[in-house]
Amino acid sequence: MNLVSDRYNVTADIASYTQFASEQGWGDGLPLIPPTPELVEEYVVASGMEPGAVVAALPPLLADCTVEKVAINAVMSGAPASAMSLIIATIKAVSQSDFALDELNVTTAPVVPVAVVNGPARNSLQIPFGPGCLGGADGNGASVGRAIRLVMRNVAGQRVGVTSKSVHGQPGRVSGILFGEWEERSPWPPLAYRRGASGNAVTVFATMGTMNVIDRLVSGPAVYLDFVGKSIAVQGANGYAYGGAKSLVSEMLIVMNPVFAEVVSRDFPDIEEVQDRIWKSAAIALDEWDPSYHDKFVSGGLVDERGRVPLMSEPGHVMVAVSGGLGGLHAVAMHGYGPSLAQTVAF
Amino acid sequence: MSATIDDVSRAADTISRQFSRDGVAVQIVNFDNDSLEVELDYRDVECMDCVMPADYLCSMMASSVHRQLGRELSVTLRDPRQHEAVTVLPRASRPRAASHEEGLVVLDPTCQRRDSDPDPGPPAGPLKGKTVGFRVDELWEAFDWVVDEWSSALRNAGAEVKYWRRLQGIPGESGAQAQQDYLSFVNSIDVLISGLGNCGSCTAWTVKDALVGLNIGLPTMAVATAQFEDVARLSAEHGARPGLRLHVLPYPLQTQPEERVRAIAREGLPTALATLGAQV
Numbered sequence: 001m002n003l004v005s006d007r008y009n010v011t012a013d014i015a016s017y018t019q020f021a022s023e024q025g026w027g028d029g030l031p032l033i034p035p036t037p038e039l040v041e042e043y044v045v046a047s048g049m050e051p052g053a054v055v056a057a058l059p060p061l062l063a064d065c066t067v068e069k070v071a072i073n074a075v076m077s078g079a080p081a082s083a084m085s086l087i088i089a090t091i092k093a094v095s096q097s098d099f100a101l102d103e104l105n106v107t108t109a110p111v112v113p114v115a116v117v118n119g120p121a122r123n124s125l126q127i128p129f130g131p132g133c134l135g136g137a138d139g140n141g142a143s144v145g146r147a148i149r150l151v152m153r154n155v156a157g158q159r160v161g162v163t164s165k166s167v168h169g170q171p172g173r174v175s176g177i178l179f180g181e182w183e184e185r186s187p188w189p190p191l192a193y194r195r196g197a198s199g200n201a202v203t204v205f206a207t208m209g210t211m212n213v214i215d216r217l218v219s220g221p222a223v224y225l226d227f228v229g230k231s232i233a234v235q236g237a238n239g240y241a242y243g244g245a246k247s248l249v250s251e252m253l254i255v256m257n258p259v260f261a262e263v264v265s266r267d268f269p270d271i272e273e274v275q276d277r278i279w280k281s282a283a284i285a286l287d288e289w290d291p292s293y294h295d296k297f298v299s300g301g302l303v304d305e306r307g308r309v310p311l312m313s314e315p316g317h318v319m320v321a322v323s324g325g326l327g328g329l330h331a332v333a334m335h336g337y338g339p340s341l342a343q344t345v346a347f
Numbered sequence: 348m349s350a351t352i353d354d355v356s357r358a359a360d361t362i363s364r365q366f367s368r369d370g371v372a373v374q375i376v377n378f379d380n381d382s383l384e385v386e387l388d389y390r391d392v393e394c395m396d397c398v399m400p401a402d403y404l405c406s407m408m409a410s411s412v413h414r415q416l417g418r419e420l421s422v423t424l425r426d427p428r429q430h431e432a433v434t435v436l437p438r439a440s441r442p443r444a445a446s447h448e449e450g451l452v453v454l455d456p457t458c459q460r461r462d463s464d465p466d467p468g469p470p471a472g473p474l475k476g477k478t479v480g481f482r483v484d485e486l487w488e489a490f491d492w493v494v495d496e497w498s499s500a501l502r503n504a505g506a507e508v509k510y511w512r513r514l515q516g517i518p519g520e521s522g523a524q525a526q527q528d529y530l531s532f533v534n535s536i537d538v539l540i541s542g543l544g545n546c547g548s549c550t551a552w553t554v555k556d557a558l559v560g561l562n563i564g565l566p567t568m569a570v571a572t573a574q575f576e577d578v579a580r581l582s583a584e585h586g587a588r589p590g591l592r593l594h595v596l597p598y599p600l601q602t603q604p605e606e607r608v609r610a611i612a613r614e615g616l617p618t619a620l621a622t623l624g625a626q627v
Contacts, residue, residue, distance in 0.1 A: 005456075006454070006455040007452050007454060007455070008452070008453050008455065009450050009451070009452055010450050010451055010453055011450050012451045017451070017453065026456055026457065034453045035453050035454045035456060036451055036452060036453055036454075037452060037454060040454055059585070060581065061458060061459075061460055061585050062460055062585055062586070062587075063458035063459060063460040064458065065458065069456060069457075069458055072455070072456040076456060097522075098519060098522070102551055102555070103547075103551060103552070106547040106548060106550065106551045106578060107546065107547035108546045108547045108548075109547070109548075150456065154456040154457045155456070155457065155458045157458075157585065162577065162578075162581065163578060163581050163582075165547030165550075165578055338548075339515065339522075341519070
């Protein structure tokens with residue numbers, strides 16, 4: 001196999017390689033697996049593609065991201081070779097222009113792409129979708145997510161303090177946020193299917209972080225959806241960051257646990273009804289804002305007929321996935337990032 | 348942190364206890380702050396074949412010293428079984444290119460964009476009679492004040508001034524239409540000034556929009572605040588046009604009073620014009 005990357009001779013242990021890689025600026029602070037040509041070849045073969053095939057041009061560097069480069073970073077991350085198709089699909093998804101990766105990778109915001117995996121590959125690749133799926137569960141969620149992060153660092157050229165101006169970053173920028181949807185426990189069609197991709201698919205969504213929503217006193221599905229909507233409409237949400245800029249979008253991803261999803265579906269069997277209900281509740285009355293904000297919202301046409309400022313411009317910008325443990329109570333809300341639109345790619 | 352001979356002796360004692368199971372005695376031959384030299388004594392060894400090879404023992408010793416002292420020393424081991432002493436260097440001192448027998452070959456995970464053009468583009472020259480286009484954005488009112496000040500000066504010098512406001516990152520068809528509008532704007536001017544790079548994403552957009560002008564041969568200058576100068580230059584480099592003309596305004600700018608910002612604009616105009624290669 002013709003691998004064209006520059007070669008280095010290093011001492012044959014993980015600690016030495018990790019130190020060497022850190023000195024080159026290739027590392028994320030965690031131990032790295034040395035990407036030997038033999039291992040990289042194995043990963044390229046697993047992808048079913050030629051090593052020189054270009055997956056995407058990733059900003060800010062905009063150099064060609066080849067299968068070989070993806071494989072090298074995947075080896076380093078500890079992700080299994082069998083995940084190459086998922087990793088490549090995720091990279092293709094984040095490189096779609098409407099995802100706005102050129103902004104994500106340089107912004108002062110802590111934004112990071114979330115990847116939601118649908119299809120049988122969740123099981124074969126051991127992508128967690130049950131308890132602790134967003135962090136803490138066994139499986140390959142963290143290593144596959146880390147592969148994507150290393151590609152952003154080493155191929156896209158996202159370097160903290162240099163090209164990336166993220167003020168604080170966030171934990172998801174180390175190992176990514178990659179999890180599956182518990183399709184078998186969801187009362188609604190899988191997220192990717194609703195977005196036009198059946199079978200194995202990954203949906204990427206740019207998020208500012210995770211926010212837990214707990215409701216211990218919930219008295220019914222409608223009340224619960226309103227509770228979620230009101231919880232996510234907070235003045236510091238990124239959807240309000242461009243006050244007055246009407247045409248900007250702001251998506252939300254709501255990760256509902258299977259128990260509550262089942263309860264909600266009794267009164268809301270169609271997912272569109274769920275999205276609409278949350279969207280309508282996710283707004284802040286104009287008079288709750290400091291008067292200094294009012295002119296921007298009014299002149300931007302952002303105040304609705306009820307005198308509120310909606311967090312999102314349309315119900316379709318509320319995405320719902322069903323994942324997590326069966327303990328009930330909790331949902332996770334992920335606020336979107338300014339202009340970025342979620343993307344779904346089959347693999 | 349410097350190690351004393353007592354520290355090293357304690358480390359050597361620990362090692363000796365480990366080695367004494369095979370009857371090997373350890374003697375310190377030499378010690379300084381960075382290195383330790385020891386010699387092995389096999390007089391009490393009953394089974395010479397049971398003793399590990401010298402290079403393995405030396406690695407064990409170096410690791411033990413590291414654990415005991417909290418830092419690495421260069422450890423040299425003199426083993427009577429072989430003529431040459433064995434040395435284990437601290438990790439940071441090891442040569443990068445180890446032999447293939449000792450090490451691994453690894454592949455570089457990074458990419459480099461190579462098709463770079465350092466040309467800053469043409470200078471603006473005399474501005475009288477020309478149309479200067481300001482690309483501004485939705486985010487930074489302070490830059491509107493700067494542009495307002497510069498516009499007055501340019502009009503007084505006989506230039507025409509036009510504006511286009513970027514709402515960055517509009518997706519879908521609306522975004523495509525906005526880009527088409529921007530291209531029409533760029534094609535209607537003689538000189539392009541794009542700003543303001545005052546956050547990560549808006550700096551990327553400022554430069555991206557500037558490169559549209561530069562790449563069609565317009566005299567072009569991007570404007571960023573000092574905090575984002577490096578990301579502006581990197582964005583230009585990544586856009587394959589590292590020579591992009593860049594004017595840097597002080598940071599913070601947005602939080603300054605309007606009159607102060609206007610004063611900064613007036614004071615900085617000669618420098619901005621020089622960067623642009625313009626005469627008024």
